[in-house]
Amino acid sequence: MSAAEFSGLTAVVTGGASGIGAAIAALLQERGASVGVLDLNAEGLPAGQFGVRCDVSDDASVRAAVSAVAEHFGGLDIVINNAGIGAQGTIEDNSDEEWHRVWDINVLGMVRVSRAALPWLRKSSAAAIVNTCSIAATAGLPQRALYGASKGAVLSLTLSMAADHLREGIRVNCVNPGTADTPWVGRLLDSATDPQAERAALEARQPHGRLVSAQEVAAAVAYLASPLAGSTSGTSLAVDGGMQGLRLRPIATS
Template identity: 40%
Template structure:
């Protein structure tokens, strides 16, 4: 444990019990970090060793402030904040209600703002800290019928650069991970309405230069690197991890 790449580091991961968040927390723990996995699902989910689960609604500022206040009592600093909490709404803007719009921005963007804002005093104290936000390749190019989601991810990308500029002088690095298609419950729900799921999934794999979609472990590999000291000169960047999908022009079926 002690020779792990994150040995001795303290990390908070929001959305820590989701598809990708679970893989990140497990990997962080294996690399020697002490991890607090925050999730609206709270303690119902089983946690691996080294991971403590805390119930947290990232849209609730009082709750976010209380979490970081209690972390401040338990230890002097926070080395890593991963903002992985997020939801998806599969609608065009015309079908999206104001309530849905406000909800996805509250979780995907405002939640990130709140956790980062209240984590900053603790991150500063670490001397060198890393924040990893979850953007998406959808923040660069549009998937049809995901308008509000695409917009939140574009906001995350801009926020990531802004935070990197503002807090770099304080020793805080801020990056975004921009996944493509990752095999998670969110992706399965995206497939669900499609009818013949198996042939759809095969078609989706075939569009990728790597001929598969990503796994939560693929994402955890990148997040671990960004969180580690090896990435100490990496900041303000949007790291696309999509098996080469977005390197291509749209693939016509010829």
């Protein structure tokens, strides 16, 4: 892996101004990609990144932003569908309006961005889409009914997109992060009755005993987006410290 890995390729990262999205944008840029960042607040980005304000819940905004990036760089090769919002609660706790809002951003947002990008991706010899999914798609987490349902849809959407577009030369995959050390999780911890105890509980839930870093998720995204992964499509890559697949015995205490 080097700065030449993505040389000559253009990537668009939604929700790329902070958290996991910012880490993804930085790593792709470091490895040679031209990077367009689509975000509600696309100002103050690192030098060399092209920011465009975009609301993924609005189709006209998405189409204009994707076109702006493609026209600025002369094409588009990689789409990172990272923008999303969280939700807490059981099925009793979220209103219909909240269900519609989360679904509109977390699922339809990916549809809108990918749909707008397809004409450009079909012209690329290294086309790839990577969706940010979640461990919530493959594990039942308490107080995450709405969020988990939206990410379960993202997982199924990824597989369907991979099947639909593989023979057009467009690979589609997703990453499933565990609980990551991001601003959103930080806000959840701050709102807890005992933030320190809540952090310890979240860390203990993951077999490697800590939160996932944004940089670790970015590294997985970069692998899936890379031309070096040309035979990888329809894959979900867990970045969760072993939470999805491992069942470790409790640590013995004396």
